[in-house]
Amino acid sequence: MSNHVPSTRGQCVEADASDPLGAFRDRFQLPEGVIYLDGNSLGALPKNTLARVGRTITDEWGLGLIRSWNDASWFTKPTDVGDRIAPLVGAASGEVVVADSTSASLFQVLVSALRMRPDRSVVVSERDNFPTDLYMIQGTQELLAGADRDLDRRLIHDDGPSLDEVLADDVSAVVLTHVNYRTGRMYDMAAVAEKVHAAGALVIWDLCHSVGAVPVDLNAADADFAIGCTYKYLNGGPGSPSFLWVPARHQDAARPALTGWQGHAKPFDFTVDYEPAPGITRFRVGTPQLLSLAGLEASLDVWADVDMQAVRTKSLALTDLFIALVETRLAAYDLEIVTPRDHDRRGSQVSLRIDGGYQIMQALIARGVIGDFRAPDLMRFGFTPLYLGYADVWDAVSVLEEILTSGVWQDERFARRGAVS
Amino acid sequence: MSNHVPSTRGQCVEADASDPLGAFRDRFQLPEGVIYLDGNSLGALPKNTLARVGRTITDEWGLGLIRSWNDASWFTKPTDVGDRIAPLVGAASGEVVVADSTSASLFQVLVSALRMRPDRSVVVSERDNFPTDLYMIQGTQELLAGADRDLDRRLIHDDGPSLDEVLADDVSAVVLTHVNYRTGRMYDMAAVAEKVHAAGALVIWDLCHSVGAVPVDLNAADADFAIGCTYKYLNGGPGSPSFLWVPARHQDAARPALTGWQGHAKPFDFTVDYEPAPGITRFRVGTPQLLSLAGLEASLDVWADVDMQAVRTKSLALTDLFIALVETRLAAYDLEIVTPRDHDRRGSQVSLRIDGGYQIMQALIARGVIGDFRAPDLMRFGFTPLYLGYADVWDAVSVLEEILTSGVWQDERFARRGAVS
Structure with missing residues (x-):
């Protein structure tokens, strides 16, 4: 894939198709309908574990x-x-x-x-x-x-x-x-x-x-x-x-x-x-x-089969993409990106600060986009290059956009209860 | 079963048949041909674990x-x-x-x-x-x-x-x-x-x-x-x-x-x-x-289904049996029973002290009777009433008798290497 950040879903699909780490996704068992952005809290299940x-x-x-x-x-x-x-x-x-x-x-x-x-x-x-x-x-x-x-x-x-x-x-x-x-x-x-x-x-x-x-x-x-x-x-x-x-x-x-x-x-x-x-x-x-x-x-x-430099390259590409999509598609909302833009100072997650972050995260999880929330006000999204693709990132932002646009996150069922790491 | 210590293999088989804990053996997966007397070190595998x-x-x-x-x-x-x-x-x-x-x-x-x-x-x-x-x-x-x-x-x-x-x-x-x-x-x-x-x-x-x-x-x-x-x-x-x-x-x-x-x-x-x-x-x-x-x-x-008093009753019966068989059938050998005879002072294992204990234990293990050895001179036998029967005890002593009588334990292949808990 190029250093160019995809700006359409089609470009994301193309980036996935040429992803040198793309084959690793098949080595993990992920539930249908889930975009898993919480591998920074609990990684996904490898197929060989059982x-x-x-x-x-x-x-x-x-x-x-x-x-x-x-x-x-x-x-x-x-x-x-x-x-x-x-x-x-x-x-x-x-x-x-x-x-x-x-x-x-x-x-x-x-x-x-x-x-x-x-x-x-x-x-x-x-x-x-x-x-x-x-x-x-x-x-x-x-x-x-x-x-x-x-x-x-x-x-x-x-x-x-x-x-x-x-x-x-x-x-x-x-x-x-x-x-x-x-x-x-x-x-x-x-x-x-x-x-x-x-x-x-x-x-x-x-x-x-x-x-x-x-x-x-x-x-x-x-x-x-x-x-x-x-x-x-x-x-x-x-x-x-x-x-x-x-x-x-x-x-x-x-x-x-x-x-x-x-x-x-x-x-x-x-x-x-x-x-x-x-x-x-x-x-x-x-x-x-x-x-x-x-x-x-x-x-x-x-x-044992993973090249960590390839992981790093894709991790930065995924987090760059997420940041770019939040900035462009969600510019209307008061989202603060608290993760450094500087590659040298960024790990493999992006955190967003927003009022109502807890409820918004619950609404995301209910839609199958799983990240997590850390008190008092941070939504965390982890990016795991072995089982996450560019189109996943695109789709996750789309779901976040729908939730913010519709205001569904203010629904009672997403009200605050507790949170676990 | 009665308080009477079995004195023939037939009586052991009878004791197993009337053992109120007998049904538990079916809830464990034990390898064929093994009499496992090391459940005091690592218990056997329940069938529901996998x-x-x-x-x-x-x-x-x-x-x-x-x-x-x-x-x-x-x-x-x-x-x-x-x-x-x-x-x-x-x-x-x-x-x-x-x-x-x-x-x-x-x-x-x-x-x-x-x-x-x-x-x-x-x-x-x-x-x-x-x-x-x-x-x-x-x-x-x-x-x-x-x-x-x-x-x-x-x-x-x-x-x-x-x-x-x-x-x-x-x-x-x-x-x-x-x-x-x-x-x-x-x-x-x-x-x-x-x-x-x-x-x-x-x-x-x-x-x-x-x-x-x-x-x-x-x-x-x-x-x-x-x-x-x-x-x-x-x-x-x-x-x-x-x-x-x-x-x-x-x-x-x-x-x-x-x-x-x-x-x-x-x-x-x-x-x-x-x-x-x-x-x-x-x-x-x-x-x-x-x-x-x-x-x-x-x-x-x-x-959750076990009555600990029933376990204790059978544990004492099994260890009594083992001690009695060692004393009667192996009287010709210089075996010291270091475990107390007094029920109130005995756990659920019996330890024997004998010269060559390490090699004798290796010979037992090679014959499928698995206990363990603790330096410098103790052979340990653990008795686990949920998956061990009276006939097992009888047969274990028979194997020990054969090993002592034949002197096979002095064979080079049983020579000392190491031991693990």
């Missing part, structure tokens, strides 16, 4: 029983699957491990970072970060409070203070989400690392809205730690396990907080004292949830 | 997509499923939540307990406890070290010191596994709680080898906290999530260590500051792994 998880259930568990810990390589799954995620985030083999929830993984790397900066008391994050990161920082600080150092949390914001303003020689770690969950705004990882390191601190990246969405090169960007989720752009399935990354250069110094037996140097010696395993394995905790891990393995079979 | 997990994949995820957080009640799953586990451990509704790994759950309740005893510095456990409990205690102590109190770990042992000897006014919490993973020895929960409380400390029970194996009544036993796993006797599937129990009386005072967003009072307000949810929900951390949770839901459908 068989892969089914095999783990009937063959590995049912027939293999306990023997599958060895025979089906269950025991090394967290690092084996970590190695398959590694190329998607610019990590080396032996630097990624699949773990529990993203929150627990953040705890693991945050404590490691704090231990590497014992004389510093401040953790920097962003006021608009996804709240669990902020809560986990607070919880960690509360846990360590009364220790030999008082820990403080310092939050940056687009309206100030800036990162430059808060960095000082009391900052131990900076925890930032690479692509913001509300706005889709993306950080320049290397530039942030340079600033953070100049202040003597460590940078921890949350890649929840990055992995599978944009190319990430953690080692090239001189990052210190990273975590990410696999159930959004990676299509691992609802609640599929998070991963964490610790570069080889930090692995000896990094001492995880959760000292479970599967991170032990010799787990089957059943010794009384904890001794961390060498390498990334020390970040394992307990027994991995293997059915969920099998779902992730299935989606990584799809991702 | 369809249940499949429904979560194809319908809830594939068709429902993000909407299933509400429409399929994904968001309340951890407490909904916790409520289904509650009756199996003597918990009330609203006291159990399904969480991440057992190790992570222990961390959550241990930190809560330590916070409730701020002036006490010692955690008591048992030298022969499952190591992850010991490691998590160490990790927690290291995490809080340098705080306003020095934390110490004090370990009891059958050869001393005893619980009575270590309890003192500096003990904050006692972490014990109800049924020991090596020996199958069971504690009297109420008696322990009385001692621990008399010393002003709190008792935390690890129920990994109890839930689904023996009747447990946490509230009647005046316990303070508990954790447990669901992939052993509960048949939740490989690595199925752990659960944790906090009684209503402690829930307001208990402040979890891992302050993730799903334990927040208002998770969808996306506020900057952490505020724990009321009740057991505050012990949630991040997004639950829903495919693994669906596996657990399937097995709980089976357990």
Whole structure:
């Protein structure tokens, strides 16, 4: 496809026909009549998942029983699957491990970072970060409070203070989400690392809205730690396990907080004292949830065939198209595009601010255009190049236009109740 | 069946025919030619699991997509499923939540307990406890070290010191596994709680080898906290999530260590500051792994029909039978039965100590009798009344007898390599 933004539905159909990623759509199972723009919250189902998880259930568990810990390589799954995620985030083999929830993984790397900066008391994050990161920082600080150092949390914001303003020689770690969950705004990882390191601190990246969405090169960007989720752009399935990354250069110094037996140097010696395993394995905790891990393995079979630069090219084309159509076809409505126009600062979602956004999103969902809403006033639309086409974007905007024009969104049935990620 | 221990294979077959739990065997998928005595490590596969997990994949995820957080009640799953586990451990509704790994759950309740005893510095456990409990205690102590109190770990042992000897006014919490993973020895929960409380400390029970194996009544036993796993006797599937129990009386005072967003009072307000949810929900951390949770839901459908007293009756009959057969038929061999004969002190496994135990277990497994081995010298046999019969026990002992008599276990192919839980 060309760099030219389609301006008719016909041009969108043409762009789909020549889309180098077009064949991937067939590898996903999507319901009829749905345009799915919420893959940034829960990715769509790969067609191979059912068989892969089914095999783990009937063959590995049912027939293999306990023997599958060895025979089906269950025991090394967290690092084996970590190695398959590694190329998607610019990590080396032996630097990624699949773990529990993203929150627990953040705890693991945050404590490691704090231990590497014992004389510093401040953790920097962003006021608009996804709240669990902020809560986990607070919880960690509360846990360590009364220790030999008082820990403080310092939050940056687009309206100030800036990162430059808060960095000082009391900052131990900076925890930032690479692509913001509300706005889709993306950080320049290397530039942030340079600033953070100049202040003597460590940078921890949350890649929840990055992995599978944009190319990430953690080692090239001189990052210190990273975590990410696999159930959004990676299509691992609802609640599929998070991963964490610790570069080889930090692995000896990094001492995880959760000292479970599967991170032990010799787990089957059943010794009384904890001794961390060498390498990334020390970040394992307990027994991995293997059915969920099998779902992730299935989606990584799809991702193994994907060129992330092609994903990025199409992602920008789709978001450019969406922005252009909102600007041209919906100019009459008071829609604010809060996602940066600058490609270098944009992830793979577009967020729109509008009065009545909650109800408008409900009306969209009722018409099969599934995005989501984030309080207080943002409609979010995620763009997943493996299973979304240009005509889908066109049609989604058409539905949005009809809803705004007709005013149907003001109907009682779309009134506010609740919302879930 | 009678209280009489069968003394012929024919009597075993008769006992199976009149077994009130006999019909449950049909609800499990077991491989041909296998006598499975390792359900204490990984429970067998219920026949309904594949369809249940499949429904979560194809319908809830594939068709429902993000909407299933509400429409399929994904968001309340951890407490909904916790409520289904509650009756199996003597918990009330609203006291159990399904969480991440057992190790992570222990961390959550241990930190809560330590916070409730701020002036006490010692955690008591048992030298022969499952190591992850010991490691998590160490990790927690290291995490809080340098705080306003020095934390110490004090370990009891059958050869001393005893619980009575270590309890003192500096003990904050006692972490014990109800049924020991090596020996199958069971504690009297109420008696322990009385001692621990008399010393002003709190008792935390690890129920990994109890839930689904023996009747447990946490509230009647005046316990303070508990954790447990669901992939052993509960048949939740490989690595199925752990659960944790906090009684209503402690829930307001208990402040979890891992302050993730799903334990927040208002998770969808996306506020900057952490505020724990009321009740057991505050012990949630991040997004639950829903495919693994669906596996657990399937097995709980089976357990919903089970009378735990009937399970206990049959469990004792099976272990009595096994012990009697080892004593009578294998009297010529130097086998030590390390599991207590006393019913009140026995869980649902029997462990045998013998020179060459590792190789003997490999020979058993090669013949389809699957138990496991725990270094340095224990062969473990788990007895799961829902899918194991009396004739199975008879036949397992026959195979063991053949292996010991023939000496085939000394064959090179059974030589030591490694072992996995």
